Amino acid sequence: MIDKYKFHEKIGIYAAIAVFLFFVLAPFLEAFLVSLRPLDAVFRAPYRIWTDDMSFQAYIDIWSSVPGLPRYIFNSLFISTMATVLALICIIPAAYSVSRFKYRGRDTFMGALLGINMVGSTVLIIPLYKLMLNLGLLNTYSAMIIPGAAFTVPVGIFLMRSYFLRVPKELEEAAYVDGASRLYTLWRVILPVAAPGIVVVAVTVFLTTYAQQFLFALTFNSKDALHPLPIGLFSFFGRERVVYNELMAACLVGIVPVLIGFIFLQKYIVAGLTAGAVKE
């Protein structure tokens, strides 16, 4: 058959996959190995992958040497959750509007969204900094939540729109005949049907803001208690001697929540990731 591989082909493909996955996972593997070594073994040459003195000591020590760690983990999740809520408030009605109604200016709006999507947040950092300064939002959660949310809105609208387009029009017509208001129809009839799409959009927005907290926090926030994980751990590098075993342990502990979420939500993640890039 067409999909049958010969034995040597199988070996070849598995070997190639192994090399590919090694490239992808090597930093995680190395981070894990380093986190298991005592500090003097971390700085020891020649390089050895496995040593006898490995232990989970660093995972105990980080809680006292990085007292802010639980806070950073919480802040990261909190900022992204709030950004997701804010983004959804913007995305859902707008996506419903552009998917259901024909009106003057709609296509211009969508074109503008695509254009906006091309502009990276770093390019706009100067006016954003001034904006946050003038609004008195520097060193607040809002300074990290609002810009984070805004940059996900264009992709989110296109993604959500593709789900609304699949909801049959007859649903609204039936609700309209029953005398329901249009807002009520959107809230009670359309949203439940489009729920899987909303989950995909929410997961996509969450991951996008979660992955990109670094810049806004670095620029707009200097309060340690509000730092998200990446910035909280970034201060490690400022020290005289970087405590790499603890840093790597903290990195790995910090990403555990998203990795767990990822395992449960991977179906939605893949859907959002691939559809989000197409934007059709």
Next chain:
Amino acid sequence: MKTRVDSFPYLLLIPAFLLTVTIVAWPLFETFRLSFTNASLRPTQKYVGFENYIEIFEDDFWEVMSRTFIWMFIGVSLKMIMGLIGAVLLNAALPGRAVFRLLVMPPWIVPVAIGVFMWTWMYNGQFGMISGLAQRIGLLSGPFEFLAYKQSSFIATIVTDVWVGTPLVTLYLLASLQSIPKDLYEAAWTDGASRFYRFRRVTLPLLAPAIFTMGLLSAIWTFNSFEVIWILTEGGPRGATTTMIIDTYKTAISRFRFGEGSARAVMILISMSLFMVIYLILMARSARKLGKSS
């Protein structure tokens, strides 16, 4: 029924409109305006015409710009090649592929910065994995600090950026691969086409639009890449990894020269508008095609 303008669809746009105007559209406008001023942290600012632009061109701007394009071009090419290889490998109908797909994703799931923290250690010249293993197999005769030299740090930042970007390209191309109708392969197979021939004559042509779209998006993202370089080298050593984005950030945020920084940001926007135009034309064309078929 048709004369009255229906306000409902417009009302629904308000939240999205407000947020994007405040955070994206207005700052975009403001960037252009500030680029003609000598704005700084001081409350006063005045218009200085093209002075900022003249200044940056007298500086090492061309060097930074060409470096940025080279950095982006190599990075995007590698991401596309890696992504295509990964997609084809993960598409092979072999046991375990569901798990392999899962294992590709972590660099994309975790915060970019956390991934880059791990890379800083990978690049450590004395004790890191790369230098350690290279010394073991005899590629390096002694410790080598990858981030301390101009050329090696340039390559190192590209490699890390490729690492960050590869999962998305892989999964995107994989999804496109799976949408290619199976009977095309079967037809080619009955005609006696070899595996490689099928790849070249069926897979690649049908995948071309997806590769092109992804390449363009990837180019824009790579151009805007900030965290990888900032964490690994902060643009050093001696400016070897200073791209336009890093340059703008340093000028504006580290040195509070908002006016001059804005002029540099405008140069980024102008460089990127090229990609945007191509992308928008492409989107408009595919939208028209979709409109026709439905």
